Amino acid sequence: MNVMCQRPFTQALDRLRAAGLRPTRQRLALAKLLFDGCDRHISAEQLHGEALGSNIRVSLATVYNTLHQFTDAGMLREIVVDAGRSYFDTNTSDHHHFFFSTSGRLEDIPGHMVAVTKMPDAPAGTEIQRVDVIVRLKG
Numbered sequence: 309m310n311v312m313c314q315r316p317f318t319q320a321l322d323r324l325r326a327a328g329l330r331p332t333r334q335r336l337a338l339a340k341l342l343f344d345g346c347d348r349h350i351s352a353e354q355l356h357g358e359a360l361g362s363n364i365r366v367s368l369a370t371v372y373n374t375l376h377q378f379t380d381a382g383m384l385r386e387i388v389v390d391a392g393r394s395y396f397d398t399n400t401s402d403h404h405h406f407f408f409s410t411s412g413r414l415e416d417i418p419g420h421m422v423a424v425t426k427m428p429d430a431p432a433g434t435e436i437q438r439v440d441v442i443v444r445l446k447g
């Protein structure tokens with residue numbers, strides 16, 4: 309089917325189904341906001357504001373729950389920059405981040421640009437899942 313002829317929620321619906329998530333009204337609406345466009349970093353509060361601005365009636369708690377469900381399903385990556393301050397990244401590929409402390413902005417660093425040359429052994433019964441590097445910038 310031609311992308312231009314698809315229904316407004318087709319792409320969001322396909323993503324939810326591929327991740328094994330039931331396409332509820334709120335999940336569909338939030339997925340459309342998150343994934344229709346370029347990759348980006350967004351906080352729950354920012355997404356909540358976008359939802360309200362688009363006349364999507366959803367609570368902040370539901371936004372948080374949905375973002376965590378999307379993260380658990382592999383649709384997003386959570387980037388914790390400070391205690392109590394997280395962003396959700398629509399780009400789930402191998403990459404790292406610059407964090408601009410003054411503005412709170414995140415910017416991608418391609419995965420091949422960072423090399424971790426030594427890692428400790430993972431504790432018994434565990435394995436290293438992923439290494440995330442956040443380069444914090446000031447000024």
